[in-house]
Amino acid sequence: MNIENTKAQMRKGILEFCILSLLKDKDCYTSEILNMLKDAKLLVVEGTIYPLLTRLKNDELLSYRWEESTSGPPRKYYRLTDQGDLFLKELAVTWEELSDAVNIITKKQ
Amino acid sequence: MNKTVTINIAGLVFHIDEDAYNKLDSYINAVRNSIQQDEKEEIIADIEARIAELFSERIDSQTGVIRMSNVDEIINIMGKPEDYIIEEETFDSKKNFQSSVNFKQPRKVYRDGDKRILGGVCAGLGHYLNVDVVWIRIIFVLLFFLYGLSTLVYFILWIIIPKARTVADVLEMKGEPVNISNIEKQFRQGISHSYQTLKTNGKSAADIIRKIIGITLIVFGAMGTFGSFFVPFAFNHQHNRMSDSMLYYNDSIWGLPFWTLSLSLFLVSCLLFVLLILLGVKIAYPKVKHIGLIAIVLGLIWAVALFFFTYGMINTNISQLKSKKTISESLEKKISQADLMLGTNDTLKLIFDKDSRIFTINDTVTNGYKYGEIDDVEVKILESTIGKAYIEIEENLFTKSSDHYFHHLSVLGKTKTTVATVKFSNTLNYNYSIKNDTLALSNAILATLNEFTEENEVKVKVFITPEQTVKISGRDEDYIEDVDLEPGTNYYRFNRGKLKYINNDIIN
Numbered sequence: 206m207n208i209e210n211t212k213a214q215m216r217k218g219i220l221e222f223c224i225l226s227l228l229k230d231k232d233c234y235t236s237e238i239l240n241m242l243k244d245a246k247l248l249v250v251e252g253t254i255y256p257l258l259t260r261l262k263n264d265e266l267l268s269y270r271w272e273e274s275t276s277g278p279p280r281k282y283y284r285l286t287d288q289g290d291l292f293l294k295e296l297a298v299t300w301e302e303l304s305d306a307v308n309i310i311t312k313k314q
Numbered sequence: 315m316n317k318t319v320t321i322n323i324a325g326l327v328f329h330i331d332e333d334a335y336n337k338l339d340s341y342i343n344a345v346r347n348s349i350q351q352d353e354k355e356e357i358i359a360d361i362e363a364r365i366a367e368l369f370s371e372r373i374d375s376q377t378g379v380i381r382m383s384n385v386d387e388i389i390n391i392m393g394k395p396e397d398y399i400i401e402e403e404t405f406d407s408k409k410n411f412q413s414s415v416n417f418k419q420p421r422k423v424y425r426d427g428d429k430r431i432l433g434g435v436c437a438g439l440g441h442y443l444n445v446d447v448v449w450i451r452i453i454f455v456l457l458f459f460l461y462g463l464s465t466l467v468y469f470i471l472w473i474i475i476p477k478a479r480t481v482a483d484v485l486e487m488k489g490e491p492v493n494i495s496n497i498e499k500q501f502r503q504g505i506s507h508s509y510q511t512l513k514t515n516g517k518s519a520a521d522i523i524r525k526i527i528g529i530t531l532i533v534f535g536a537m538g539t540f541g542s543f544f545v546p547f548a549f550n551h552q553h554n555r556m557s558d559s560m561l562y563y564n565d566s567i568w569g570l571p572f573w574t575l576s577l578s579l580f581l582v583s584c585l586l587f588v589l590l591i592l593l594g595v596k597i598a599y600p601k602v603k604h605i606g607l608i609a610i611v612l613g614l615i616w617a618v619a620l621f622f623f624t625y626g627m628i629n630t631n632i633s634q635l636k637s638k639k640t641i642s643e644s645l646e647k648k649i650s651q652a653d654l655m656l657g658t659n660d661t662l663k664l665i666f667d668k669d670s671r672i673f674t675i676n677d678t679v680t681n682g683y684k685y686g687e688i689d690d691v692e693v694k695i696l697e698s699t700i701g702k703a704y705i706e707i708e709e710n711l712f713t714k715s716s717d718h719y720f721h722h723l724s725v726l727g728k729t730k731t732t733v734a735t736v737k738f739s740n741t742l743n744y745n746y747s748i749k750n751d752t753l754a755l756s757n758a759i760l761a762t763l764n765e766f767t768e769e770n771e772v773k774v775k776v777f778i779t780p781e782q783t784v785k786i787s788g789r790d791e792d793y794i795e796d797v798d799l800e801p802g803t804n805y806y807r808f809n810r811g812k813l814k815y816i817n818n819d820i821i822n
Binding site: 213235236239249250251252253255256258259260263276277278279281 | 323324325326345349351353356357360361363364366367370390391392393394395397398399
């Protein structure tokens with residue numbers, strides 16, 4: 206059993222929830238999302254994020270717009286849709302329950 | 315030293331070392347293969363945009379060039395191609411992950427430049443069929459003995475199978491998944507290195523083969539060109555032989571002399587071989603310039619010559635097929651008389667000479683003579699009823715004239731008719747001379763040498779009065795009709811309408 210794999214799988218599971226949470230208050234472009242996730246040490250490699258963002262967009266939880274950048278290629282700004290907002294609220298509830306559950310179980314031992 | 319290429323990622327332009335570019339390209343291809351969603355290109359565009367962003371942050375401000383280390387760093391940040399895989403079912407993730415790594419991808423056919431002898435076709439097929447390349451080569455060698463089949467098959471495969479140019483191609487060829495670990499493995503094995511050097515390496519087996527093919531073509535072309543010089547001669551020879559058809563070949567039929575037909579035939583034959591030489595030069599020495607232009611010009615000349623020759627030959631044949639002959643034959647009778655200078659009781663000395671003209675007329679026609687002796691002269695001695703001696707010569711000259719009406723196409727496709735008239739006649743006047751009491755007759759009749767020569771005839775009649783005597787040598791017996799000459803000198807005189815031999819003494 207590869208410990209790195211397990212860690213990656215655990216992170217991947219909550220990645221969607223975290224991305225949606227980041228976009229709750231303000232629109233972000235891809236690199237901003239990446240930087241915040243990396244600062245939080247939730248993301249080790251960037252590659253994972255791109256298919257994920259596309260999937261969220263396809264599920265109509267996110268939408269995006271292009272904005273010119275002064276220092277590089279045009280940036281894709283992602284925004285939470287109404288549907289995404291609902292989705293996030295449900296996830297947040299689930300997360301609360303999960304984290305409580307995990308806390309209870311791990312503290313027992 | 316490193317070659318640099320210019321690339322455009324997400325609208326930004328970068329200079330990047332070639333090896334670094336190859337790795338980046340392989341990486342992006344590997345990522346593309348990992349992504350299992352439908353929006354592959356959209357995701358790749360996002361990834362490329364991010365790479366561009368990362369590059370512009372990291373670019374060496376002094377050189378402005380992206381290096382291998384930069385690419386390695388980017389790949390570290392972005393993650394392995396496997397990291398791009400997102401699973402719909404997290405529980406199955408491990409299984410999926412494993413399968414995506416170990417699953418043998420369907421192989422693709424590429425030519426393997428690494429193991430090649432010629433074009434790497436056999437090696438490529440070996441990878442595809444997962445058979446040792448040696449067996450494929452043995453099959454190809456065996457097939458060669460089947461009418462050289464494998465040569466054709468090999469060259470076709472060489473053309474249609476693409477060469478494995480990138481590391482990703484090599485992996486696909488070997489049926490290994492295109493992921494970063496495999497790519498790095500390939501790099502470590504130095505395979506990609508050989509791919510980069512292939513292009514710049516001058517002498518390869520293909521080059522040598524090309525030289526051999528090219529030079530062979532040049533040699534064959536040169537021999538053919540040389541041989542083409544004999545074509546017009548053969549054609550001209552045939553022209554002389556085509557007695558009935560080409561004999562009436564008339565320059566006026568299409569206004570151009572016969573040699574133009576020969577020249578066009580020569581060009582038709584020769585230019586093809588010259589083009590073969592040019593093709594050979596082009597194959598053997600690809601750097602020689604203007605060959606295409608020369609070939610086009612020569613090709614046009616060839617087409618014109620071919621048209622010209624075809625046109626000429628069709629015309630000749632049409633005129634043969636459609637020609638009409640009108641022939642008229644006649645015997646032209648020509649009678650001439652001349653007085654003999656002879657006194658009332660004189661003796662006519664009749665002698666026969668060779669016609670001097672037969673030795674002087676050395677004309678161009680067969681055997682050096684245009685005229686020939688066709689017959690011995692037959693002389694009749696007759697009684698003159700008008701009181702004086704004279705000679706009468708009746709020449710029956712055979713004349714044949716034929717008119718040929720040739721129908722042929724003009725350049726505009728209209729039919730034109732030309733008439734060629736051929737006439738046979740030309741018998742020489744019968745030669746004789748009268749000098750005092752001597753009549754010298756030619757001992758032969760001369761006529762133009764042709765198929766009608768024998769039709770000509772000449773009758774010579776010598777008239778003398780009963781008072782006159784004719785003196786004939788016994789040697790000339792053959793020329794005189796109705797008289798039996800004695801050896802030695804003979805004297806004859808008419809007695810009551812009949813020619814009588816008389817004694818020499820009586821006269822004197």
